Amino acid sequence: xxxxxxxxxxxxxxxxxxxxxxxxxxxxxxxxxxxxxxxxxxxxxxxxxxxxxxxxxxxxxxxxxxxxxxxxxxxxxxxxxxxxxxxxxxxxxxxxxxxxxxxxxxxxxxxxxxxxxxxxxxxxxxxxxxxxxxxxxxxxxxxxxxxxxxxxxxxxxxxxxxxxxxxxxx
Amino acid sequence: xxxxxxxxxxxxxxxxxxxxxxxxxxxxxxxxxxxxxxxxxxxxxxxxxxxxxxxxxxxxxxxxxxxxxxxxxxxxxxxxxxxxxxxxxxxxxxxxxxxxxxxxxxxxxxxxxxxxxxxxxxxxxxxxxxxxxxxxxxxxxxxxxxxxxxxxxxxxxxxxxxxxxxxxxxxxxxxxxxxxxxxxxxx
Numbered sequence: 001x002x003x004x005x006x007x008x009x010x011x012x013x014x015x016x017x018x019x020x021x022x023x024x025x026x027x028x029x030x031x032x033x034x035x036x037x038x039x040x041x042x043x044x045x046x047x048x049x050x051x052x053x054x055x056x057x058x059x060x061x062x063x064x065x066x067x068x069x070x071x072x073x074x075x076x077x078x079x080x081x082x083x084x085x086x087x088x089x090x091x092x093x094x095x096x097x098x099x100x101x102x103x104x105x106x107x108x109x110x111x112x113x114x115x116x117x118x119x120x121x122x123x124x125x126x127x128x129x130x131x132x133x134x135x136x137x138x139x140x141x142x143x144x145x146x147x148x149x150x151x152x153x154x155x156x157x158x159x160x161x162x163x164x165x166x167x168x169x170x
Numbered sequence: 171x172x173x174x175x176x177x178x179x180x181x182x183x184x185x186x187x188x189x190x191x192x193x194x195x196x197x198x199x200x201x202x203x204x205x206x207x208x209x210x211x212x213x214x215x216x217x218x219x220x221x222x223x224x225x226x227x228x229x230x231x232x233x234x235x236x237x238x239x240x241x242x243x244x245x246x247x248x249x250x251x252x253x254x255x256x257x258x259x260x261x262x263x264x265x266x267x268x269x270x271x272x273x274x275x276x277x278x279x280x281x282x283x284x285x286x287x288x289x290x291x292x293x294x295x296x297x298x299x300x301x302x303x304x305x306x307x308x309x310x311x312x313x314x315x316x317x318x319x320x321x322x323x324x325x326x327x328x329x330x331x332x333x334x335x336x337x338x339x340x341x342x343x344x345x346x347x348x349x350x351x352x353x354x355x356x357x
Contacts, residue, residue, distance in 0.1 A: 004206070007220035008347075010199035014221065015228020017191045019242075022233055024184050027248045029192055031276035032296070039300040057307035076182040078279055080189020081196070085280030088197035099287045100204040100272065107287070114204075114288040117271020118278070118295020119302065121264050125275065126303040127314060128260025129250060132274040133192075135257075137222065139250040141229035143324040143335055146252030153261025154268065161269045162211040169208050169272070 002092040018138060025073065028138020032125035034078040037061045037069040039122075057126075102169040113168055124154075193280050196221075202280035204272030204288055211269055216350040223343040234336050249321040256314050271295065 021029050040061035044052040049066055053059045062068045069075050089095050101110035125131045128150045130139065136154070139147030199221045200206040209215025236242035268274055271292040273281050278296065281289025303310065325332045 004200035004217075005195075005198040007199050007217045008224045010195045011221040011224025012228045013195045014192060014225035015232065017188055017195065018225065018229040019232040019236070020191075021188050022229070022244075022247045023236075023242050024188070025181070026246050028229075029188065029276075031274070031279070032300075035275055035293070035296045036300050039297050039304060042297065042301060043304055055304065055307060056311070057304040071178065071182075073181065073185045076185040077189035077192075078276070080186040080191075081193035081276055082279045082283040083186075084190035084193030084195075085197040085202050086193075086283040087190070088194040089202065089280075089284035092198070094197070094202075095285050097285045097287075100281070101288070102205070111287060111291045114271045114273070114291035115295040115298075117267045117269070117273075118292040118297075119267070119299035120295075121267030121271060121275065121292075122296040122299020123303050124260045124263030124265075124267055125296075126260070126300055127256040127310075128264060129253065129257065131264065131276070132222070132268075133276045135250060137226055137229070141226045141233060142244075142247065142249050143230070143332070143339070144250045144252060145319065145322040145324055145327055146250055146254065146257045148324065149252070149254060149257045150261040150264070153258045154265035157262040157265030158211050158269045159265075161266050165269055166212075168270075169205070170212060 002094075014137075015141075018141060021138070027073070028134060028141070029077065030074045030130060030134035030138065031078055031081070032122070032131035033134060034072065034074040035122065036126070037072045037075050041066060041069045102167070104170070105168055110168070192276070193283070196277055196280050197284065201277045202284050202286070202289075204281065204286070207274075207277060208269065208272045213353060216353070219346055219350060223346055227340055227343045230336055230339060234332065249323065252319040252322045253315070254317040254319060256316060259313070267299075 018029055040058045043058050044062055044066050053062050064071060099107045099110055128135055135147045135150045140151055200217055206215055206217055210218035233244055237244040273289055273292045275296055278289045278292035282293055325335045
């Protein structure tokens with residue numbers, strides 16, 4: 001198993017990829033938007049496309065009805081993220097069927113915490129209009145005020161919650 | 171019609187290629203692993219700060235200077251619109267969820283793709299959370315749409331030239347990197 005790369009080199013590489021996205025696509029990188037597309041498709045499948053597109057929360061993700069997620073830039077970008085992560089881990093010998101967790105927590109509670117963390121993050125990303133990729137990184141580099149509000153609020157909250165969740169991680 | 175379909179396919183291929191490089195680099199840095207990521211919040215492993223701010227500063231400096239050199243039209247790049255209050259609330263929820271889940275939306279995909287069950291759980295939670303938000307949208311929309319400030323940037327708020335703010339963010343990031351190394355030596 002190879003050691004992890006230097007974080008600064010990886011960061012500079014990600015910055016270069018982000019510049020490529022600005023230049024080639026006119027927008028930054030993102031992740032939570034792709035999840036919103038998938039959620040919109042689920043909504044359309046459950047209640048019907050007509051009723052789903054009547055909601056202003058879902059409509060932007062379904063401009064072409066149910067076919068939209070497959071035409072969404074972010075969905076393909078995120079499929080690329082998964083493929084790139086897999087290829088990197090495979091070539092470094094880091095592929096493993098496992099659950100990453102602290103030494104004092106069993107896999108079951110860890111997965112429950114991961115699921116609830118995802119739910120809270122999903123709601124937060126909707127209010128913030130993006131996540132670590134779309135707001136913090138892509139918007140932050142363009143000096144968007146909302147992106148910097150998001151960066152400060154997210155890190156402050158994570159540090160404030162850390163002492164309460166020591167059992168989960170340490 | 172076929173020209174449109176062709177250009178759509180090309181656009182999506184670019185999206186996939188950029189994503190591939192992004193996912194590769196996240197995994198290389200160790201950010202596909204929740205324990206590495208959460209180490210940030212216990213001052214045990216500052217990879218998140220190092221990767222995030224070196225990427226942010228690289229893209230910021232690159233965009234600034236390429237725009238100056240006439241090689242990139244920053245006017246054509248989408249700047250996210252600011253909604254101050256919901257973005258602050260969203261940030262707090264996001265940070266709390268990040269600590270609980272250990273992975274953010276992008277890194278949860280890397281974790282899942284490399285066999286980590288916690289990555290799959292975070293991904294499922296994200297879809298569920300967004301669905302819950304969508305179903306409750308009628309009662310949330312007033313807060314969601316409050317304090318709209320448009321595509322506002324830091325130079326406009328601070329009444330400073332963009333170059334000065336770019337310099338300030340760069341100095342701040344270098345300060346964070348220096349502090350990170352000092353902390354590491356002391357622990």
